[in-house]
Amino acid sequence: MKPSMPSPATPMTDQPLLGPPPPVLDPGSPAAFNESARALADAEITPNLAHWERQGSVSRSLFEAMGRAGVFGIGVAVEHGGLGLDLAHGISFVRAVMREPAAGVCTSLSVLTHLVAPLLARHGTPGQRDRWLRPVLAGRCVASVALTEPGGGSDLVRAVATTARPEPDGWLLQGEKTFITNAPLADVLLVLARTTPGTSALGLTLFLVPADLPGIVITPLATAGLHASPTGRVSFEDCRLPREAVLGRPGLAMVLLAGILPEERLAIAAGALACARWALERTARLLGASDQAMPELAWWDAEIEAAETFVDAAAERIGGPQDQLDAALAKTAGARLAQRVVQDCARLSGPGAYRDDEPAPAMLSALRDVRVLSVYGGSCETVRDTAAAELLRGALTPTQGPPTTTQATPTAP
Numbered sequence: 258m259k260p261s262m263p264s265p266a267t268p269m270t271d272q273p274l275l276g277p278p279p280p281v282l283d284p285g286s287p288a289a290f291n292e293s294a295r296a297l298a299d300a301e302i303t304p305n306l307a308h309w310e311r312q313g314s315v316s317r318s319l320f321e322a323m324g325r326a327g328v329f330g331i332g333v334a335v336e337h338g339g340l341g342l343d344l345a346h347g348i349s350f351v352r353a354v355m356r357e358p359a360a361g362v363c364t365s366l367s368v369l370t371h372l373v374a375p376l377l378a379r380h381g382t383p384g385q386r387d388r389w390l391r392p393v394l395a396g397r398c399v400a401s402v403a404l405t406e407p408g409g410g411s412d413l414v415r416a417v418a419t420t421a422r423p424e425p426d427g428w429l430l431q432g433e434k435t436f437i438t439n440a441p442l443a444d445v446l447l448v449l450a451r452t453t454p455g456t457s458a459l460g461l462t463l464f465l466v467p468a469d470l471p472g473i474v475i476t477p478l479a480t481a482g483l484h485a486s487p488t489g490r491v492s493f494e495d496c497r498l499p500r501e502a503v504l505g506r507p508g509l510a511m512v513l514l515a516g517i518l519p520e521e522r523l524a525i526a527a528g529a530l531a532c533a534r535w536a537l538e539r540t541a542r543l544l545g546a547s548d549q550a551m552p553e554l555a556w557w558d559a560e561i562e563a564a565e566t567f568v569d570a571a572a573e574r575i576g577g578p579q580d581q582l583d584a585a586l587a588k589t590a591g592a593r594l595a596q597r598v599v600q601d602c603a604r605l606s607g608p609g610a611y612r613d614d615e616p617a618p619a620m621l622s623a624l625r626d627v628r629v630l631s632v633y634g635g636s637c638e639t640v641r642d643t644a645a646a647e648l649l650r651g652a653l654t655p656t657q658g659p660p661t662t663t664q665a666t667p668t669a670p
């Protein structure tokens with residue numbers, strides 16, 4: 258998608274009579290967008306971050322503020338109520354948020370910005386867009402993507418045991434999902450379920466499931482990182498869904514997911530690298546110019562910059578034949594590099610890095626969060642296997658040029 262005409266983000270609540278209006282994203286130019294994204298993060302996220310980390314969840318007001326500002330419509334076409342911007346803008350927003358160790362906030366927002374909203378815009382019926390996309394864009398509806406199950410999230414085609422049985426008037430949903438971001442706050446869940454028995458990739462379907470449907474139980478999960486991001490387990494006991502709950506077509510879930518997961522993986526890679534950059538800059542300030550560790554930090558700086566450049570290049574060519582390979586390489590390399598950098602920065606920062614009583618999230622939050630970034634969005638090892646398969650395919654192709662397949666198997670977000 259190319260940048261196009263801005264759609265004014267309509268405020269949902271009355272603006273205060275005094276004081277500046279709440280910040281909104283400015284799609285006028287990349288520089289204006291970046292500046293407005295930073296202003297938005299400074300106004301709505303930074304002041305609340307410590308509180309959300311302590312309470313173990315962002316508040317619904319975050320989604321409302323981000324909806325007002327246009328965040329969930331960054332990658333949604335203007336005719337569907339979004340800003341109609343490309344992935345580079347989505348990544349720019351991630352970097353603006355991650356100028357603080359705010360990976361939990363970023364994770365919760367990304368589910369809507371990089372998964373739910375674009376999936377609804379691209380594959381939703383007019384009725385589904387009216388019912389779900391509009392409130393998601395406005396920040397009135399919190400959404401989750403529920404793919405992972407107790408039996409696994411990497412190999413979804415084999416792991417999904419949740420079933421949706423066809424009934425005369427719709428579907429009967431039965432099963433359990435786990436590690437679902439935003440579930441404790443969710444109004445709607447995008448649920449992956451098996452609609453044809455067996456282990457065929459074409460036996461899986463995505464359903465739009467209202468979270469208050471009879472038969473649904475959502476239980477919060479405590480996690481070792483991303484404290485601001487609410488996570489939960491969801492069980493479905495004889496949930497009756499209407500026919501129109503299917504997103505896309507029955508059996509095509511993996512095709513829809515394969516089309517969107519590269520974008521999410523690039524956003525995760527950008528977030529991981531931003532986390533590394535935050536740790537690096539904080540450590541450099543702490544140590545000072547004359548510290549003997551500064552040359553070591555300079556190496557890390559160069560590696561982060563190279564990885565960021567790769568993410569930017571991959572985002573530029575998203576939608577092309579190399580999507581799966583690009584996203585797999587960026588996700589694996591970005592998350593692993595970030596883990597090494599943050600660990601090293603914590604070591605160089607001394608015992609202060611392990612303090613858990615800082616007034617604002619600091620090195621310990623980054624340390625906790627960075628580990629998770631190599632697990633979700635497909636664990637680094639399984640994403641690495643995707644990259645290896647794509648590389649091999651490219652190497653075995655007799656003609657010159659990049660690999661041409663885009664049909665790698667998706668894993669959970």
Ligand SMILES: Cc1cc2nc3c(=O)[nH]c(=O)nc-3n(C[C@H](O)[C@H](O)[C@H](O)COP(=O)(O)OP(=O)(O)OC[C@H]3O[C@@H](n4cnc5c(N)ncnc54)[C@H](O)[C@@H]3O)c2cc1C
Nearest residue numbers: 402404405409410411436437438633634635636638669670
């Ligand atoms: C904080 C958090 C939020 C999440 N949010 C969501 C969400 O919103 N929606 C959702 O559907 N899921 C979500 N997940 C689940 C996540 O996507 C899965 O945990 C992830 O895809 C890994 O799947 P798995 O748990 O089945 O791990 P497994 O596939 O069981 O793998 C476990 C570990 O084994 C190792 N491994 C696996 N394969 C290989 C291999 N070939 N070689 C070497 N090592 C290997 C890896 O280290 C991997 O991390 C979330 C997870 C976390 C932790």
